[in-house]
Amino acid sequence: MWYKHYMNETKTTVSKSQVTSRRLYEISMAHFLEKGFDQTTMRDLAAAAELSLGAFYYHFPNKEAVIQRFYQQSFDSFKYACDSVFAETENIEKRLLGVIEARLKTFEGSREILIVLSRSAVDPRSPLSPFGGDQKEIREKTVSIMREMIESSDLKCEKGLRTYLPELFWMYMMGMILFWVFDESNNQKKTRDFIQQLTPQIVRLIRYTRIPLSGTVLGPLKKTLEMLIGPR
Amino acid sequence: MWYKHYMNETKTTVSKSQVTSRRLYEISMAHFLEKGFDQTTMRDLAAAAELSLGAFYYHFPNKEAVIQRFYQQSFDSFKYACDSVFAETENIEKRLLGVIEARLKTFEGSREILIVLSRSAVDPRSPLSPFGGDQKEIREKTVSIMREMIESSDLKCEKGLRTYLPELFWMYMMGMILFWVFDESNNQKKTRDFIQQLTPQIVRLIRYTRIPLSGTVLGPLKKTLEMLIGPR
DNA sequence: GTCTATAGTGGGATAGAC
DNA sequence: GTCTATCCCACTATAGAC
Known part of the structure; x- marks a missing residue:
């Protein structure tokens, strides 16, 4: 019917x-x-x-299924918010900051929910693991957003490194979310400040890789990235 | 009685x-x-x-309390293993590798237990949170081990950075443990290889900080570390 | 396909007697 | 310290109303 x-x-x-x-x-x-x-x-x-x-x-087959739906929906509004961030600027630093801020905004006021979510997410056997079950798809979509963010941006850096950046930025964002979950400061201000401080430095380091000299560091690094993310 | x-x-x-x-x-x-x-x-x-x-x-007040005890005991044997690592070499790279290997060894064969442990550890309200409850003490002791490892080692680096290293190495180790939890490869070989690959690079970067030139990167970095770890 | 009513299982946790 | 009895709740099962 x-x-x-x-x-x-x-x-x-x-x-x-x-x-x-x-x-x-x-x-x-x-x-x-x-x-x-x-x-x-x-x-x-x-x-x-x-x-x-x-x-x-x-x-709903179980209690967690309800918050799985929350995660789904929060991703949708995150994706939507990213579009306006990308429309606003081509600057990679502003974009990265905007994207992470947008992500945290989707969790605002629901910190306890996110704790429950993370609790299951660290279990590789859970359907909420970013690598295993239902959440795998969201992880891949998020990596794609990062890829889009980079491709249409003003970022210039060493070509080889560039291909790893989507996954690296995804990890960076996940790390910041974890930081946010643990952050007991007022309205998680500490996390926000930290991200504001750290992000420009990361971008600067990435830009440095254009200098040929940086090869000594970059060589082994790329092998490490390959182990972490997979061959390119 | x-x-x-x-x-x-x-x-x-x-x-x-x-x-x-x-x-x-x-x-x-x-x-x-x-x-x-x-x-x-x-x-x-x-x-x-x-x-x-x-x-x-x-x-035991609840089921998790049993594995809390496991965590306690695993820490004790970890601490013991560190002593022999330190006796063996003063080289910071070998020490750091040895310490992390020792930690993973204490979890060997109990990966599922560790998953359950991590599940609670990501909850800041849980007694198993490394910052909050009973586990806070273990975190502090582990940081102390890292401090000991550095102080009696051959590591030379920029003085300011040095004071942050114990906490940074603790975070690095925690990250590797998380990696290990998610690592579905045979006997978590991938994690081992990754650590072998990454650790020397990290040490190398830290050693680089002795070069005065590195100040441009080091200045903002130290402010970031202060936000992350606290003032020194 | 959507929902009610009801009964039951299994398992974590607790109260209070001994 | 140990016991028995009990509670509570997530979850399942089923039969049938609309």
């Missing part, structure tokens, strides 16, 4: 299930943010949605 | 509780390694120890 639904101008078909699961998702997130993930029971959520427990499980 | 217990030469007093909890620990670890952490139930463990469930909880 399908319900035709018209939303301003754009014609979209939305199943009843999609409507309900969206409702459940929103109610769940509200509860998680208020009471905490562990403190919220599936019965709480079902009751709040005035739905039976079984029906809730019909829409 | 105390039980006097004599062990070859050295007189030691051991409470009944200590004996039991040690027994429980060993039985538990055996089960974890065989069946996996999540697959092993507290009831399994209690039954294997021929103890009631409640009695088990008297000795």
